[in-house]
Amino acid sequence: MENKKSKARIFNLQKYNTYDGPGVRTIVFFKGCKMRCKWCSNPEGVESKYAVMYMQNMCKHCGNCVPVCPVGIHVMDNGTHKVMRNIDCLGCRNCQNVCLQTAIAIFGENKSIPDMLAQISKDRIFYDLSGGGVTLSGGEVSLQETAATALLSACKQEGINTAIETCGYGELSSLLSLAQFTDLFLYDIKLMDSQKHFLYTGVNNEVILENFKELMGRKYPICVRVPLIKGINDCTDNISKMVDFLLPFKRQENFKGVNLLPYHKMSVSKYAALGRVYELKDGDYSMTEQRLLEIEQILNSNGLNASIIRH
Numbered sequence: 001m002e003n004k005k006s007k008a009r010i011f012n013l014q015k016y017n018t019y020d021g022p023g024v025r026t027i028v029f030f031k032g033c034k035m036r037c038k039w040c041s042n043p044e045g046v047e048s049k050y051a052v053m054y055m056q057n058m059c060k061h062c063g064n065c066v067p068v069c070p071v072g073i074h075v076m077d078n079g080t081h082k083v084m085r086n087i088d089c090l091g092c093r094n095c096q097n098v099c100l101q102t103a104i105a106i107f108g109e110n111k112s113i114p115d116m117l118a119q120i121s122k123d124r125i126f127y128d129l130s131g132g133g134v135t136l137s138g139g140e141v142s143l144q145e146t147a148a149t150a151l152l153s154a155c156k157q158e159g160i161n162t163a164i165e166t167c168g169y170g171e172l173s174s175l176l177s178l179a180q181f182t183d184l185f186l187y188d189i190k191l192m193d194s195q196k197h198f199l200y201t202g203v204n205n206e207v208i209l210e211n212f213k214e215l216m217g218r219k220y221p222i223c224v225r226v227p228l229i230k231g232i233n234d235c236t237d238n239i240s241k242m243v244d245f246l247l248p249f250k251r252q253e254n255f256k257g258v259n260l261l262p263y264h265k266m267s268v269s270k271y272a273a274l275g276r277v278y279e280l281k282d283g284d285y286s287m288t289e290q291r292l293l294e295i296e297q298i299l300n301s302n303g304l305n306a307s308i309i310r311h
Helices: 094-098 113-123 124-130 140-156 172-181 194-201 206-217 235-251 268-273 289-301
Strands: 007-017 025-030 051-054 072-076 081-083 102-105 111-113 132-137 159-167 182-189 222-228 255-263 306-308
Touching: 007 113, 007 140, 025 113, 025 140, 051 081, 051 268, 094 102, 111 113, 113 140, 132 140, 140 159, 140 172, 172 206, 182 206, 206 222, 235 255, 235 289, 255 289, 289 306
Parallel strands: 025 132, 132 159, 159 182, 182 222, 222 255, 255 306
Antiparallel strands: 007 025, 007 111, 051 102, 072 081
């Protein structure tokens, strides 16, 4: 495998994470996702292309960014800075570098396998002490199969525990390529009704559920992840159908339980900065503690080893 020639487009490399896999972990966020979940907490990672985040409240409208952008994304209109969202960013970061107010941030960077491995390896002592390692997340990591597989392979060669967080919507062959070097899948299952799944994520769920069955049947370790959003997927019908779907797998050694992830609003401000509308802005979608515990109890009473993961 030509590790040195592979590059991944990522938008963050986060240290000391304790939510996405066992122990202390480094999370590498890959850009690009085919799904459009209305509650997505990483909207800067959805598109494969570079993302321009502009914090208007921090901008002094000095115009320094205008002449340095080679494609004219930044313009001044009657003394007000505007971002032309119909123009694709080249990722040069000239605008970010000249912005004295840090009102502009460019998301997306092409990183080589050796560069990422060097960053990941710096925290080896924390992985060894805590049983942690590296988790590849996104976006959807399987869309960059070649680079992701190369990075996972490199980590395994260094004895670093590996995990990937996936929505499961992609080619089975890509997931199987990653699985060769993956110690744990963190596999999202959101909604059991396919039409409702399409309404809230932009895709149907048949591929996701079939890929899950395939991975389970091939004995790859999987922990199911369920983002819980009040009024969308916390109803008794959805939870009951999810229990029915998971029950046949509960006695398999590679079934590693269910993580319940309560909805949060920590990333809502990103949408406006990206020139996007947050579609769940009206209403309260936060889970009550009582309902969270009820769902946890329902799953555990069926032997599915559920736990609530709180950020």
